[in-house]
Amino acid sequence: MQTVNIFNIQHFSVHDGPGVRTVVFFKGCNLHCRWCHNPESIHKEKEILLYPDRCIGCGACVKQCPAGAHSFTEGGHRIDRNKCIHCFRCCEECYADALVCVGEETDTETVMDEIRRNKGYFDHSGGGVTFSGGECMLQTEPLLELLKSCRREGIHTAVDTAGNVPWSSLEEVLPWTDLFLYDIKAFDPKVHKACTGVTNERILENFRRLAESGAAVTVRIPYVPELNGTQLEGISSFLSGYPQIRAELLPYHSMGNSKYHALEETFFAGTVPDKKAVEQLKKKYHFY
Ligand code: SF4
Ligand code: SF4
Known part of the structure; x- marks a missing residue:
């Protein structure tokens, strides 16, 4: 049994992988995305x-x-x-x-008890559990233990990651993960740094290795018109080399703003993109 820092467990999610899912949000992230709608996920501490x-x-x-x-x-x-x-x-x-x-420091067995509660819904809907964050890959040991327990118990797993971790960490969880939800936030390293605080060479290289390993991967692209609107073409062109991989466009929303107020932090007030414009972009760049 391992200790694990989380800040939420959300049941009955339909947005983070196939079917009805339980999402376990790990606390702590090594990116600082300007549009992050879970600002309470960034620091590892309570x-x-x-x-x-x-x-x-x-x-x-x-x-x-x-x-x-x-x-x-x-x-x-x-x-x-x-x-x-x-x-x-x-x-x-x-x-x-x-x-x-x-935020709370809990243990993997307690988290597994929460996950097991909805096994019936998972089986019925083709769902499972998604480990998200924050960056769940920064707590590799408890994550690995949870993935192995789920595999033993026949529960489908998804790892939601920004990929800014050593390849060795991804390689470790790879055999135990059914699906990776992999964020690509910008293609140009300078734009990526301006948006998230870090450049993206390692992220793109990890993506390449993951895709070439034959792992099941869905790419997720947050779309914030003012910040990464210029990047969709480059991302689309990069992904054209991986036709087997589905890419989803996630338009910016402002639902996290109240949490920035509650943390007494300033936040980026972006433009919520128009639905029709988003549909046109999806069509143009072959995103879903
Ligand atoms: S604000 Fe005061 S009481 Fe609250 S956690 Fe900090 S030190 Fe403790
Ligand atoms: S003063 Fe307000 S914030 Fe403080 S304990 Fe009372 S209700 Fe809570």
């Missing part, structure tokens, strides 16, 4: 989400905080995150749920 609209001003958090990190000013309720020592007493005390601790 964090506090603050929802001021739920706060009833009881002051319990101020009293409980040993670091004096909570304050109420004209600007509203603030947490000085530099002072915070991560004891999470404030979250325990806040019965209005205005302070929510996100």
Whole structure:
């Protein structure tokens, strides 16, 4: 049994691989995508989400905080995150749920118990479990143990990855993974760096090796018009060398914005692309 850092387990997802799926979100990522709709996934450590609209001003958090990190000013309720020592007493005390601790260190057996709950739905729908994040590949050992347990129990597995890891890690999980959901976010390394904080040479090389290994891979391309709109042609041309691989275009949405507010972080407010324009791009570049 291994420990694993996660921030959510979502049941009955129909967007992350075939059929009805349970999605296990690992916490921690080595990319920092400007459009990320799960900003609470980026840091490996537990964090506090603050929802001021739920706060009833009881002051319990101020009293409980040993670091004096909570304050109420004209600007509203603030947490000085530099002072915070991560004891999470404030979250325990806040019965209005205005302070929510996100992230937990759990173990692979507990996660397997959650996965097994929906085995009937998986069997009926052709679904299974998707390990996502964050970047699940950064916690290779617990991931591998979960993949092996699922294989033993006949549960279909998908690994959702941005591929920015050593090839040896992918090679290790490859025999135990039924499907890779592989993100390609830009083709030009400079644009990739501007969008995510890292260049993409390793990501594209890992993709090539994965595709040539015969693994089942679905490519997922986030589409954020202002940031990577110029990249679709290059990605499409690159993927034309892999006609067996399906590529899905995922248009930007703004549903993560409230979580940036709750983390007191600034966020990229992009344009949500028009549905018709997205359909035209899919047709033009042979994406789904
Ligand atoms: S404990 Fe919760 S409800 Fe009370 S003041 Fe703090 S954030 Fe607001
Ligand atoms: S986690 Fe602990 S130190 Fe941090 S703000 Fe809450 S009570 Fe204060």
